[in-house]
Amino acid sequence: MKEHKITGLSCGHCALKLQDQIQQLPGGEETQVQFNSSKIILDEEVDMDAVRSILASEKVRLEADGKPKGPNWLMIFLYVSAASFIAALTAEWYTEQPALPIVFYGIATILSGYPTFMKGLRNLTKLKFDINTLMTVALTGAVAIGEWREAALVAILFGINELLESYGMEKARRSMETLLEVAPKEAVLLKDGKTEIISIEELNVDDIVLVKTGQKIPSDGVVVHGKSSVNEAAITGESLPVEKESGEPVFGGSINNEGVLHVKVTKTYKQSALSKILALVQEAQESKTPTELFINRFANYYTPAIMIISALVMLVPPLLFNEAWGEWFYQGLAVLIVGCPCALILSSPIAILSGITVNARNGILIKGGAYLEQLSKIEVIAFDKTGTLTLGEPHVVADASFHPDFYKVAYAIEKSSSHPLAKAVIKRCEELGTEEVEVDEIKTVSGQGITAIVEGSTYRLGNEKIIGETEPDEESAKVIEQYKQEGNTIVLVAKDREILGIFAIADEIRKESANIIRDLHRNGIKETVMLTGDHPLVAEKVAKKTGVSAFFGGILPEEKVKKVRELKEKHKVAMIGDGINDAPALATADLGIAMGKGTDSAIETADIVLMQDHLGKLPDAVEVSRKVNTVIKWNIGLSLGLKMFALLLTIPGWLTLWIAILSDMGATILVTLISLTVLLHNRKK
Known part of the structure; x- marks a missing residue:
């Protein structure tokens, strides 16, 4: 299958029709005409001339054919048609001869309505x-009964309508294409x-x-030389630069702000986070939401139904109530035009595309659009703790020193360890400016900690088991119990029977977590x-x-799945985790959200991926999804409401x-303008 860019595609219904026709060709069975991204995916065996x-x-062409874009003929024809229409009105005013106005009306009708007429x-x-069939019947009928002015006005307004449809969709597409241009070449x-x-690619x-x-960093890699700040907004959406130096990982597509970096490539471009992001965004454009699928199915029955209603309007009053044939034939033609489902079909795609882009x-x-729609319906969000609400990095939350050598000994012993708890102790000691001393001998005791000789004396560092049968003194016991009651992990340092000091270590809570939870509740969660x-x-x-509203501790991965299922019985549930350990729970929830700053596992696991290393943008995502859902409902209501109002005018014969x-x-x-307001979301922040 090969992807081709196409131009001139401004109608969603037309895209479906073109797809159906090409699928009838030998080798064209798998063809996809993508309206939102203006692309066509074809088997290489299909006859390209056909x-x-x-x-x-449908006036659509392959962009690769290299033909110049040229002038916008529809706009030119509309200008000429409008001028002809004004000339016809002027002629009617100044002359009683009908021929001249009819000529001008005819020119306006032909220029504006010819493409639609031929398609219909x-x-x-x-x-x-x-749509084209309805308009063709309406134009033919208007001309047949001598309503030249009406025919010309209908043709011009329909042309303007097509132009506006095209503009709205192109605006949303250009916004998406601008986003995709972050890829380095x-x-x-x-x-x-x-x-x-x-x-x-090389x-x-x-x-x-x-x-x-x-310059843009061409692919994922690691800095081997140089120091600089890097703008990662293209990947994570973060506006603040991130400092990078030797040994630090970098993302392809991020921008080097100053200095020169030598970067060792760790992934080819196709394997990079940016490449996967852009591929996912492009795929998301074409996925259909349940609402869109319903609208498309509805439109299939709606258009024939309108033709039947039109026929009834034309026939029933004259046949059953002896009304004038000409008057009700005219009303029937108007019903056909009211029945055009343009606005209804546009109710969803522009808003969905705008929401995905923002x-x-x-x-x-x-x-995909389906996940955007699902996010707007979420009532409960379940969070994994480690790495989500917390940083996933242990740090010292409290410490108690009972001896002057406590920090010095702890620092000396832990410097030789790569254990996460050791890193927390080292960081705390460095913050205090602790003196560095050498360790003479060190030995790991499984499940307990470390014994070491420092400056000729033997010390023990670890959990409570490291002191064996030794009973801590009253003061130490009181501190240990307090730290444990607060839910902390204990690391103590002892010499013989004496406890020198105690560290209380916990996973650090993200600074923004409380604000995020509050904002989520404010946004309707x-x-x-x-x-x-x-x-x-x-x-x-x-x-x-x-x-958080509720919590469950000490549960295994399979128990997380059980809890998610229980929540799903009453609510729409989203699960947020790191995309690896929480994969079963992510898959079980109505919506799986992973955070992982571009990790492959996060991108592949969940329905939604937060590329930042925090939850900061999550309330925004919920807000955007709900705005998109509201916009779609308004669009459907307005498009059907205006049509119903127009149809009701047939009862007194005013249509x-x-x-x-x-x-x-x-x-x-209205549908186009309301949908495009979604793109303004960031600008209001």
Whole structure:
């Protein structure tokens, strides 16, 4: 299958029709015409000349054909048609001869309505009923009964309507394309002391690339030389730069702010986080939401139903109530125009595309419109604790020293260890400016800690088991019990029977967690639940500080799944985790949300991926999803409401062709403008 960019596609219904026609060709069975991204995916065996011919029937072409874009003929024809219409009105005012106005009205009708008329005529021969079919019947009928002015006005307004549809969709597409342009095109390869500019597709793992100030890092890698701040907004949505130096990982697509970096490539571009992000965003454009699928199914029955209603309006009053044939034939034509489902079909795609774009700018990857719609319905969010509400990094929350050598000994022993708890102790000792001394001998005691000889004396460091049968003194016992009641992990240092001091260590709660939970509740989330394998006392402590509605501690991965299922019985539930350990719970929830700052596992596991290393943008994502859902409901209500109002005018016989087209056009304008307001979300922040 090969992807081709197409131009001129401004109608969702037309995209479906083109897809159906191309799928009838030999080798075209798997063809996809993607309206939102303006692309077509074809099997390489399909006859491209036949494809071009089918596309041309809707004035669509392959961008790769290299034809110049040229002037916008529809706009030019509309200008000329409008001038002709004004000339016809002027002629009617100054002359009683009908021929001249009819000529001008005819010019306006032909220029504006010819493309629609020809499409509709082809559809009628195949008994296919769509927007063009309805308009063709209406224009033909208006001319047949001598309503030249009405025919011309309908043709012009319908042309303007098509132009507005095209503008709205192109605006949303351009916004998405701007987002996709973050991908770098070239890299400066550093080899044997020389530089060479190559395409990013030619990069291999372990290549060294040179990244100067203002340049994009071509692929995921690690800094091997240099120091700089890097703008990672394209990946994580974070506006603040991140400091990078030797040994630090970097993302492809991020921008070097100052200095020169030498980066060792760790992934080819196709394997990089940026490449996967862009692929996911592009795929997300074309996924259909349940609402969109319903609208498309509804439109299939709606158009034939409108034709039946139109026929009844034309026939029933004259046959049963002896009304004038001409008057009700005219009313029936107006009903056909009211029935155009343009606005209804546009109710969803522009809003969905805008919502996915806004979230992607914020570093939130939503893998499809269906997940965006699902997010707007979420009532309960379940959180994993470690790495989600907390940093996932132990740190010293309290310490008690009973001897002057406590910190010195702890620092000396832990410096030789890579254990996460050791790192927490080292960090605390460095904060205090602790003196460095050498360790003479060190031995690990499994499940207990470490014994070591420091400056000729033997010390023990670890949990309570490290002191064996030794009973801690009253003061030490009181501190140990207090730290444990607070849900902390205990690390103590002892010499013989004397406890020198105690560290209380816990997973550090993210500074933003409490604000995020509060904002989520403010945005309509009914309940927030924390699920963790940590001790219930630890869970309780984190729950109190973050403000979650409920918590469950000491539960295994399979028990998390059970809890999620229980929550699903009453509510729509989203689960947030790291995308690896929480995969079963993520899959069980109505919506799985992973956070992992671009890790492969996070991108592949969940329905939504938070590319930042925190939850900061989550309330925004919920807000955007709810705005999109509200916009779609308004759009559907407005498009159907205006049509119902116009149809009710048939009862007293007040419906005219120009009122009918204005009702459809007005609905299209409102639907387009309301949908595009989603793109303004970030600007209001």
